[in-house]
Amino acid sequence: MDIYEKLAILSEAAKYDASCSSSGSGRSSSEGQIGAALPSGCCHSFTADGRCVSLLKVLMSNACVYDCKYCISRRSNDFPRATFTPRELAELTIEFYRRNYIEGLFLSSAVVGTPDWTMERMIEALRILREEYGFAGYIHAKAIPGADPVLTQRLGLLADRVSVNIELPSEKSLLSLAPDKTKHNILEPMGLIKNGILENREDITKFRHTPKFVPAGQSTQMIVGASPETDYHILHLTESLYKKYGLKRVYYSAYVPLQEDALLPSLDTRPPLLREHRLYQADWLLRFYGFEASEIIDPKKPMLHPEVDPKCSWAVSHLDDFPVEVNTADYEMLLRVPGIGVTGAKRIVRARRNQKLDFDMLKRLGIVLKRAKFFITCGGKTLQKIPETPEMMIYSLLAPNRMGGFTDYGMEQLSLFEPVLTGEDVIGCLTGEF
Amino acid sequence: MSDRGILIFAYDGSFDGFLSGVFDSFAMKILPADFVVFDDMEPSLLKIHYVETNFEHAKRVQKGIAGKLGEGVLNMVEKAFLFDGEGKENAILRFIWKAFKEGRSTGGKIGDEEVNRVFKMCTAVNYEAERFRQFTRFSDSKGALVAVIHPKHFVLPLIRHFFCARIKNEHFLIFDAEHGAALIHTPQKTAIVPVENLELPDCGDDSFYSDLWKSYYRHIAIGDRYNPVCRRTHMPKRFWQYLPEVQEELEPGYVPKLTFGTSAQIADSLRSEIKSLLEK
Numbered sequence: 033m034d035i036y037e038k039l040a041i042l043s044e045a046a047k048y049d050a051s052c053s054s055s056g057s058g059r060s061s062s063e064g065q066i067g068a069a070l071p072s073g074c075c076h077s078f079t080a081d082g083r084c085v086s087l088l089k090v091l092m093s094n095a096c097v098y099d100c101k102y103c104i105s106r107r108s109n110d111f112p113r114a115t116f117t118p119r120e121l122a123e124l125t126i127e128f129y130r131r132n133y134i135e136g137l138f139l140s141s142a143v144v145g146t147p148d149w150t151m152e153r154m155i156e157a158l159r160i161l162r163e164e165y166g167f168a169g170y171i172h173a174k175a176i177p178g179a180d181p182v183l184t185q186r187l188g189l190l191a192d193r194v195s196v197n198i199e200l201p202s203e204k205s206l207l208s209l210a211p212d213k214t215k216h217n218i219l220e221p222m223g224l225i226k227n228g229i230l231e232n233r234e235d236i237t238k239f240r241h242t243p244k245f246v247p248a249g250q251s252t253q254m255i256v257g258a259s260p261e262t263d264y265h266i267l268h269l270t271e272s273l274y275k276k277y278g279l280k281r282v283y284y285s286a287y288v289p290l291q292e293d294a295l296l297p298s299l300d301t302r303p304p305l306l307r308e309h310r311l312y313q314a315d316w317l318l319r320f321y322g323f324e325a326s327e328i329i330d331p332k333k334p335m336l337h338p339e340v341d342p343k344c345s346w347a348v349s350h351l352d353d354f355p356v357e358v359n360t361a362d363y364e365m366l367l368r369v370p371g372i373g374v375t376g377a378k379r380i381v382r383a384r385r386n387q388k389l390d391f392d393m394l395k396r397l398g399i400v401l402k403r404a405k406f407f408i409t410c411g412g413k414t415l416q417k418i419p420e421t422p423e424m425m426i427y428s429l430l431a432p433n434r435m436g437g438f439t440d441y442g443m444e445q446l447s448l449f450e451p452v453l454t455g456e457d458v459i460g461c462l463t464g465e466f
Numbered sequence: 467m468s469d470r471g472i473l474i475f476a477y478d479g480s481f482d483g484f485l486s487g488v489f490d491s492f493a494m495k496i497l498p499a500d501f502v503v504f505d506d507m508e509p510s511l512l513k514i515h516y517v518e519t520n521f522e523h524a525k526r527v528q529k530g531i532a533g534k535l536g537e538g539v540l541n542m543v544e545k546a547f548l549f550d551g552e553g554k555e556n557a558i559l560r561f562i563w564k565a566f567k568e569g570r571s572t573g574g575k576i577g578d579e580e581v582n583r584v585f586k587m588c589t590a591v592n593y594e595a596e597r598f599r600q601f602t603r604f605s606d607s608k609g610a611l612v613a614v615i616h617p618k619h620f621v622l623p624l625i626r627h628f629f630c631a632r633i634k635n636e637h638f639l640i641f642d643a644e645h646g647a648a649l650i651h652t653p654q655k656t657a658i659v660p661v662e663n664l665e666l667p668d669c670g671d672d673s674f675y676s677d678l679w680k681s682y683y684r685h686i687a688i689g690d691r692y693n694p695v696c697r698r699t700h701m702p703k704r705f706w707q708y709l710p711e712v713q714e715e716l717e718p719g720y721v722p723k724l725t726f727g728t729s730a731q732i733a734d735s736l737r738s739e740i741k742s743l744l745e746k
Contacts, residue, residue, distance in 0.1 A: 039678055044685040060631060068631040075700070076600050077711055079687040082696025089686060127675050130611060130633055131604045169632070288690045303690050383577040393577030 033114060035124065041114040045094040045105050046140055049197075049253065050283035054086040054135035054170040056248030057192040067129060067136070067169030069192060074135050087138040087172060088128055092116055092154050096142030100199075100210040101293050102258050105142045109291070115144065118157035126165050136170030136192075137161065147178040151187060158190040170248075175225065177217040184221050185245075188228055193248040193280070196221045198273075201266050205259035208295055225250045226277050249280035256311060257287035257304040258296060264334035267314055271325040274318065284311045310336040317342055320374055321367045344370045344429055347407060348422050354407045355418060358394065359384050370429070371404030391415050403429060472499060474510060477517040477555075479503040481547055484555055485524035487517040488562055497563060501555035535565050539573045542588055548620045549587040550645070552733040557583045583732050595624035601705040602629075602640060605672040611638035612666060615708065616722070622649045622658050630656050641666075676710040683711035 055073030075084035093115035094105040104111065125137045139157060144150050154173060161167040173191040175184050188194050196218055200206045203215045225246055232245035252273060256266065270282045286303040289296065314336060317323040321343070328342050337345055347354065347370050356365050358380060366377040379397045383389060390410050394401065405415040406428060419425040475491070475498040477483040487501060499512060507514075532540045546558050561584040565572035576585045594617050602625070604611035611633070622642055626649055629638065633651075640649040641664050648661045704722030706712045 036678060036681060040681050040685050043682050047686045047688055061634065064635065066633060066635060070628075074600055077683065077709060078697045078701040079683065080694065080697060081688050081691035082693040082700065083688075083691075084700070085683070085686065088682070124678070128679060130636060131606065131672075131675060131679075132602055132613075132629075133679050286691075288688060305691065379576060382574055386571040386574045387577065389577055393582075396579070396582045397577055 035120060038114045038116055038120070039090065039124070041112050042090045042092075042094060042116060045091045045142070046089045046138075048104070048285060048288070049089060049138070049140060049174075050083075050285045051172065051195065051251055051253060051281065052084050052086045052089055052138065053281070054172075056280055057170060059168045059170075059192070059247075061166065061168035065166035065168050066126065067167050069135065069168070069170040073170075076132065076134055086135045087170065088125055088134050088136070089138040090116070090121070090140075092121070092139060092141035092150070092157065093144045094142045095144050097145065098143050098210075098212040100212065101295060102209055102255060102287065102290070104290050116157070118153060118160055121157045122160040122165060122167075125161060126167065129167070129169055134169075136167075136172070138172040140174035141176065143176060143178075147176040148180050148183060151176050151179040151183040155183065155186050155190065158187070162190055172248075175221045177213055177221060179221070181221075181224050184224050185228060188225060188246045189243050191246060193251060194225055194246050195251040195253070196225075198252045198254050200259050201254050201256075201261040201269055202259065205261065209259065222250065222252070222277050222279075229278065249278070251279060251281035251283065253283040253285055255287050256284045256308055257301075262334035263307070263311060263314070263336045264329045264331055266311060267318075267325045267329050270315060271318055282315060284308050284315075306338055307336070310338070310342060314342045317346075322364050323368075339430065340426065341370075343368070344403065348425050348429070351420075351422060351425065355409045355414060356407065357409050357412065358389055359411065369404055369407045371400050371402060371407070376400075472512060474498055474507075474512050474514045475501040475517055475555075476504050476507055476514055477501070478519055479505070480519060481544075482521055482524040483517060483519040484547060484558075485527040486520045487555070488527050488559055489520070489523035490515065490517055491559060491563075492566075497560065498556070501559055531562065531565075534570075536570050536573065539565055539570070542573055542584055545591055545624075546584045546587040548591045548623065550619045551587075553736040554587065554732075556736055557587065557732055579735065583735065587732065591619045591621065591624070594619045595621040597705060598625050599628045601701070601708050603708050603710065604638060605676065607672070609637070611636055612641075613639070613708070614641045614643055614664075614666070616644045617642060618644070620645050620647070622647055625649075626656065626658065680711050680714075 052075075053073050054069065056071060057069045058071045059067070059069040061067050073086060075086045077085040079085055091105070093113075094111070095113040095115060096103075096105045096107055099107045121137075121139070125134070128134045129136070137158075139154055141150050141154055144153070154176075158171060158173060161171070170193075171191045172193040172195065173187050175187060175194050175196045177196060184194075198218055199210055199213065206213060206215060228245050229249065232242065235242040236244070254266070254269075266284075273279045273282055286305050286308040287297065287301075288303045289299045289301050292299055314325075314328050317328055318325060323346070327346060329336065336342055340348070347368065353365075354369075356369060358366070363377055363381055366372055366380055367374065372380070376397065376399045380389065380394070380399070383393065383397060387393075388411060391401070394404075394410065401415060406418055406425060408414075419428045473496055475487050477487045491497060494515075498515070500510075504516075528540065531543060543558055543562065546554065546561075557580075560580050561572075564580050568575075572581060575581045598615055598617055598621050602613050602615055604613045620642070622640065622645075625640070629640065629649070630651055635653050636651070637653070638651050641661065642648065643664075646660060646662055647658055648664065649658050650656070701709075701712075703716070703720070706716050707720075707722065
């Protein structure tokens with residue numbers, strides 16, 4: 033089998049891994065080396081589905097001994113199999129890299145033979161890249177659950193980021209859909225990496241030439257929509273992964289049905305892309321906006337609202353905290369205003385240090401007032417009358433262009449797509465009342 | 467400043483030439499109505515002051531800005547000068563005047579109209595530079611790497627470090643066909659040089675790896691999630707000409723548009739400001 037065919041099979045098999053980021057690590061090359069990594073990462077292309085392509089994302093092999101029901105590479109599937117040799121893979125990475133196609137390599141693998149044997153092959157590929165080619169670009173490697181801790185340790189010294197996929201949001205789903213994997217198997221390497229990172233951080237302050245261990249931190253991924261867990265469950269799980277395991281990212285992957293199985297959603301199920309999108313928005317609130325999972329979602333209404341983003345939902349149910357005065361509000365509070373993001377909040381803080389802000393200035397700073405105008409004042413003034421009740425606010429937010437505010441409150445909102453929600457539906461979902 | 471706004475400054479287009487113009491503007495206590503490159507000048511009834519490029523003056527202005535207004539303001543001036551659009555020189559000159567009047571904090575007043583113009587120019591330049599870090603593609607021509615780009619702004623100085631840091635042992639060339647300049651790198655030396663017309667030698671055939679890359683790109687997409695709008699948002703069509711993976715999807719004869727929002731906005735707001743000054 034030639035390299036062209038292998039690449040086709042092994043990239044096809046890797047495409048369901050959501051992560052392709054190359055951020056969090058700063059590396060530079062010395063004499064005779066090639067490559068560098070930027071803390072901010074860099075996307076070099078975008079697939080036809082709009083996802084970032086930053087790394088050469090492939091499996092080492094797809095000849096799997098496991099039989100996870102949701103997975104395309106499962107043992108019982110009749111599917112072409114291929115395996116890269118470590119050297120082939122290293123060479124391909126370098127050639128792509130020097131043409132500025134990629135930032136580096138994302139290496140995962142099906143379990144070939146045993147977890148240990150698989151990890152050894154992966155480590156060999158990374159070793160050739162780092163040591164023989166002097167590659168100082170980004171490497172993301174997947175730790176194989178069930179492999180010897182010593183191997184995980186070695187992998188961590190070669191890679192920038194290591195991830196272990198949690199696969200499904202609960203032990204019960206894991207048991208029924210991925211019978212060869214266990215919760216313990218997944219969490220063990222995660223804990224190992226976490227401790228490794230902590231020890232390494234300490235060593236770096238003590239010894240000058242300590243090699244870096246997983247400098248870009250670890251991440252994980254779970255499939256959304258293949259099993260019955262709610263958004264409430266998923267967001268709390270996410271939060272505890274960030275807090276307990278110090279993860280850098282949690283990825284969600286909308287389940288794309290690939291095969292018929294009584295335990296899985298039927299083949300004609302569309303991937304829950306909107307749900308995945310809302311989960312990512314909520315995830316952003318956890319990581320960059322200082323929110324707690326319990327603020328974003330209520331156990332009584334355990335799914336995120338499809339029509340209103342989680343930040344708006346929060347703001348609408350906390351109207352007492354608004355409007356905030358742009359010239360005096362804390363950075364943390366500015367971040368909670370719908371329509372103001374991290375860039376916007378930073379610009380406001382920079383600009384107001386030197387002069388008092390008005391609405392024209394906000395516009396010049398690139399703040400999108402479409403939503404923000406309902407939640408802020410400038411010098412005590414609002415841009416237009418602020419809706420007083422959550423109901424009015426939602427109508428103003430959902431159709432700002434057509435209604436020019438809440439004056440048309442009471443009109444049914446027209447939608448081309450979904451069955452139209454009634455006012456009660458929307459408000460019930462947002463305020464947690466029924 | 468009684469004759470404010472009745473004069474046109476013309477300079478040679480270089481940064482030193484521009485700074486010499488800034489020097490003249492302060493020496494003459496005049497804010498010109500327009501500040502243009504000789505070559506682009508249109509016939510006008512207004513008086514023209516030809517700026518003579520004077521390295522000593524340029525250095526003094528640079529030192530003065532760094533010392534009195536801080537490195538932050540100087541950085542803004544330098545970055546905004548990479549912007550390519552009508553009214554750039556005038557916008558920066560007005561910003562410098564304002565900064566000398568109001569002090570160090572001017573760089574932070576990004577909500578103010580005059581400061582915001584320069585801030586927006588910097589943002590646009592940064593944006594363009596990031597796109598060319600992402601979407602510049604080399605092809606291997608007998609061991610040397612070659613890329614041709616058509617950026618809106620002069621981004622070579624900003625992307626220089628990115629490429630030199632990662633492929634420092636290679637010989638490579640990035641030709642900016644829009645601004646007639648090239649970034650040339652060998653393991654010993656790097657330089658940005660003016661290049662009028664570059665006849666690229668026959669590049670040889672680099673299709674082995676570009677075909678592998680195209681195949682990789684096709685296989686990594688998930689058909690059930692097809693989302694062309696999202697792709698175009700992150701990777702606007704005007705960059706596709708550089709990307710082997712999507713070149714074939716471009717309709718034949720596609721010509722990228724290089725006129726665009728920020729530039730037009732800045733030219734407009736300057737024009738109206740100057741008009742109102744002239745009417746006074």
